[in-house]
Amino acid sequence: MAGALDGITILDLTRILAGPTCTQLLGDLGAEVIKVENPATGGDDTRGWGPPNVCDTDGQPTDLSAYFMAANRNKKSVSIDISTELGQQQVRALARRADIVVENFKPGGLAKYGLGPDDLLTRQPGLIYCSISGFGQTGPNRDKPGYDLMAQGFGGIMSLTGEPDGAPMKVGVGIADVMCGMYATVGILAALRHKERTGEGQHIDIALVDSQLAWLINEGTNYLESGDLPQRRGNGHPNIVPYHVFAVADGHAIIAVGNDSQFARFCDYLGCAEIVQDARFATNLARTQNRDALLAVIGPRLAARPLAAVIAGLEACKVPVGPVNTIDLALGSDQAQARDMVVAMPRADVQKGQVRLLGNPLKLSRTPVSYRLPPPHCGQDSQEILGPLSLDD
Known part of the structure; x- marks a missing residue:
């Protein structure tokens, strides 16, 4: 062909x-x-x-x-x-x-x-x-x-x-x-x-x-619109929280909570559904403004759970989650x-x-x-x- x-x-x-x-x-x-x-x-x-x-x-x-x-x-x-x-x-x-x-x-x-x-x-x-x-x-x-x-x-x-x-x-x-x-x-x-x-x-x-x-995409336009210089955030996202790489009991998990309904299901999985009603975390805008406070709540809960359980649990809740693969695992995966x-x-x-x-x-x-x-x-x-x-x- x-x-x-x-x-x-x-x-x-x-x-x-x-x-x-x-x-x-x-x-x-x-x-x-x-x-x-x-x-x-x-x-x-x-x-x-x-x-x-x-x-x-x-x-x-x-x-x-x-x-x-x-x-x-x-x-x-x-x-x-x-x-x-x-x-x-x-x-x-x-x-x-x-x-x-x-x-x-x-x-x-x-x-x-x-x-x-x-x-x-x-x-x-x-x-x-x-x-x-x-x-x-x-x-x-x-x-x-x-x-x-x-x-x-x-x-x-x-x-x-x-x-x-x-x-x-x-x-x-x-x-x-x-x-x-x-x-x-x-x-x-x-x-x-x-x-x-x-x-x-x-x-x-x-x-x-x-x-x-x-x-530079959104970080470039973030600066052009606000005049504020973007800051390094490691694996965090400037406009979405939680959107991060989290330590778990046996490695690291990527969790990307893209909207408020996903956040509610995420909190329910972690056993902290009450924080969805907290004004500091109720919306994505509020979560970006209170990033450190939120990470302090959810970080320890994730750290106690094994990677396989986190992936299986959040996938069942339809919350985006995934592993941090080394190149051998990435290229050797069934998907690749x-x-x-x-x-x-x-x-x-x-x-x-x-x-x-x-x-x-x-x-x-x-x-x-x-x-x-x-x-x-x-x-x-x-x-x-x-x-x-x-x-x-």
Whole structure:
């Protein structure tokens, strides 16, 4: 069954995480993705961000680090040194057969090679050219380097993450990179729709910091409306109480009480139904204003109960509850298996004969995602892709 983007070709000039996340998603949806890697540096930086690395059939580590594989399936890799005249000709030739170019060089970084958006769009007015950078193509910080950690710090999310009396804390994975890649994908699909209607291509300018500012979501608008700086609350929620991770007798339980009727059932389960009539706790607004007092009442009651009993009891009451899984439990769960969130892709030249990857969460009924190509070695498809190229302008 053909994917939604079957017939679309993407020239991928990205590395690290934000750009590769975008192009992998487009590849999963059926697009042909040609990833250009610099042979002088060993390709995408993340190839060296191991261990762990996949081992070859002799047990030796390869350039397939787990980090690289997280965002580079469904791609073909070609080795091109764009600092050379030949390399620039090769990229221009690949761009001529592409519908979309995605790059994450520093602003202006490709223009000095004649490969910037103005250069390629002048030659191909129907081309979609997406530039991903730390701060965007404009603004006083445009020339500063863009890394996920820097974006999380500059964009404010670190000031909200962590315990109230602790240090600012980044999210556990490169979420600014990943979300920027997601926004880039949305922009590319919108530009593709415009091209289908008008024949016009365009330049998409997307920044890690802009993306991170956008997903401040309610905390961002809380500040814009009130003028009050949001505070770190650990696992608490600024607008809903109780919505927290609670210690129980043998671990931790997540409890998310979203409305007053759920709160009444929650209190009934805990054996403290009388506090529902307490003016301090009767409404969600009152509970947010008396957060500490409420937690002092319910915390000890939960701490005395085992996790399994809390989950079973609150599920029976239709109060949202769940465990804090470690990654092995999360990926090994019946739910993850039922939703195909772990996929095995055959690769004959590695020790285990396959690589295991995280699945794509999109479930499309008519054009499902597909897993066609395992993450490539650096330059493994150079002969196939570059051999037939005509370099004539």
